[in-house]
Amino acid sequence: MSASEKSVQYTKKELPANVSKFGIALLAIGLVIIVIGYLTEPTRSAFNNIILLMFLTSIGLGSLFLVAIEYVGGAVWSTPFRRMPEFLSSLVVVLPLIAIPLLFHLHDIFHWMHPEAVETDNILQGKAPYLNTNFFIIRVFAFFIIWFVFYKLLTRNSKLQDNTSDQHLTTKNIRISAIFMPFFAITITFTAIDWMMSLEPHWFSTIYGVYYFSGSVLAALAASTFIIVWLNERGYLVEGIISDHYYSLGALLFAFTNFWAYIAFSQFLLIYYANLPEETFWFLQRWEGNWLIMSLVLIVVHFIVPYFGLLSQPSKMNPKRLMFMSVWILFAHIVDLYWLVMPTFSRDGIILGWVELGYPLAAFGILILVFVQKSKKENLIPIGDPKLKRGLDFRL
């Protein structure tokens, strides 16, 4: 083909100023609400802060996973827009800042941090070697450092390649990604256990880490997909990203929507069927009072709507539908995290007010600003990547 013989033409364009203004506005409103929230209702704010932290961890760490899986799997089709998950994965740098306010409220959040409760509780005593304050803080920061190191290693090589076009950098990144995989699996599992599962320290579910993983990768994919489609439709990316690429992104979104439902249902079915009181109380909490509404809303929002929204082939190729479903899935992930975290804080029923609204605003503000910051400094396309041209020639 004549088109494929040309080299890739890319000229960097600045993102419109409105985008960063929009991001700043969201973050400002969010921050004001967060500060007021912490002054008036510190415990409630702290619980919302966990949702914020877990949401941004989802997207940051999930994006890093998407970058790594592309290298490990030798994927070609996603190379032209690999920078989007790369930029989003820089969220792992911001995560410690979001965790800091939580460190002052750990005692309010975690039941197992109360020494008087542990003293009279055999189960908590048995879990104490893992669930103790010092080890918890060590883990949290060790994970931040691990993510930061892998983020730096992977993106540094990728950035370097823009100038040198050195193929060995790809080989290096494949090795780094392969090493990252087990670290990713372990850290994301224990992150989910530490921040969310240990909110109910008597409860346990062996599939919990996978559950958070499925939601995380889905959210990271949704964020990347939205940005890719938005930028590409406005011509910020390179020519050649077409409906075949969109279809693959949509298919991945669809697949991970199903994967999430599969894992969520697996967790529910085993506990429902075994019917052991030590496990069922967690679901009963979410099945009583108006938490039941939230549980049903979660099924509809997180599974049924994305499932039928992305079922047909044309819907995966339609840019508008893809962008809408991406935002929808990000919203659904917040609902999912809310459903995981908040019943511990408010056992009597759904609690939804201005505090709960402020955190998602801040989350989207941070997302946009981090992305804009990164896109100012770097190319939106990995122009030196040897797989780039093959990726643009990708057809279904």
Add this chain to the structure above:
Amino acid sequence: MAEKILYSYTGLFDTPDEIIHAAKKVADEGYTKFDVNTPYPIHGMNNAMKLKPSKLGYVALVFGLTGAFMATMLMYWMMAIDYPIVIGGKPFFAFPAFIPVIFEVTVLSASVATVLTMLFVFFKFPNNSHPLHGTEYMKQVSSDKYGISIQADDPIYETDKVKALFKELGGKNISPVYYDNEEINAKHKIFEPKFVGLLIVAALLVSGTTYIVLNKLMFMTPFSWMMEQDKAIPQEINTFFADSLGMRNPVEGTIARGFIPYLYKGEPELAAANLVNPLLPTKEVMAQGKKNYDTFCSPCHGYFAEGDSRLRGQFPNPPSLHSQKAREWSDGMLFHIITEGQNVMPSYASQMTRQERWATVLYIHALQRAFNAKETDLK
């Protein structure tokens, strides 16, 4: 030899890029009846050939939904209506537990139906002849060449134009393909000797393997270990307990929860005097009584309690239940006899629940009344 008819004109190309380019051009020229043959699937060919999306997805959707619906109804009927059993304290229609089955049946019916539809509707199975089969062209495109074949029945087909188009695109080995009308339209018999032979061999193989596995293999070590387990099995000598019985009696002086033992063992007079039938002769109770009477009592006492046993000769005949004595028995007496047995008659306590026994008593009374009706009953 029948007359040879022109099927198509074919051209060969050397690289996948060339074939994509050629397919695009051929489609742009307005040809609709043409096909591309390549050694392996080439990405982007659908668009180049301007093919419409396959309809096969709708088949999968329809059959998948049918499977889901059928599985739901099947389990609803079996588990909640026809044979309801409480399993693990769950409701009869335990929907979460059914979801895995519904999912599996959906996938199974969608995939099997899709493959069968593809074979029989799209590929016109079992007719497996095609004009391109066995041609030089087919040999080339199934090893290392990429070919296009433009069919002669295309509305804008003209041999010279097609030849020129192939030449312009850089095609090689531009050649016609002919076919034999009779050969292509030959009807294949389904039960050819070869196929019947295959079926027989398959049947022998399956039944032989099944026989060996179930009757021989299972009894060889180590496969027999599954049967030789240290556990209490009914009707087997148990070496663990001194009395050699696997089933254990409840600890003496204890009773099961929610259960009161029968209080009048061996005391029919007390039972007759003290027991009161807790049931009223409603339509449902009488239906239940009739069902139990017909099942457990009628083999000896007869359907109408006349003592006309269907087992006549094998057991001593029971007396008629319409005697003066039997008619004067109270509900408690009849209940006691069913519970404990009398003379040759064994106890039916393990076959019928208490409720069922009381219902049967009511039904027996109804039979007695029917045979010795009072004047007022006949009005």
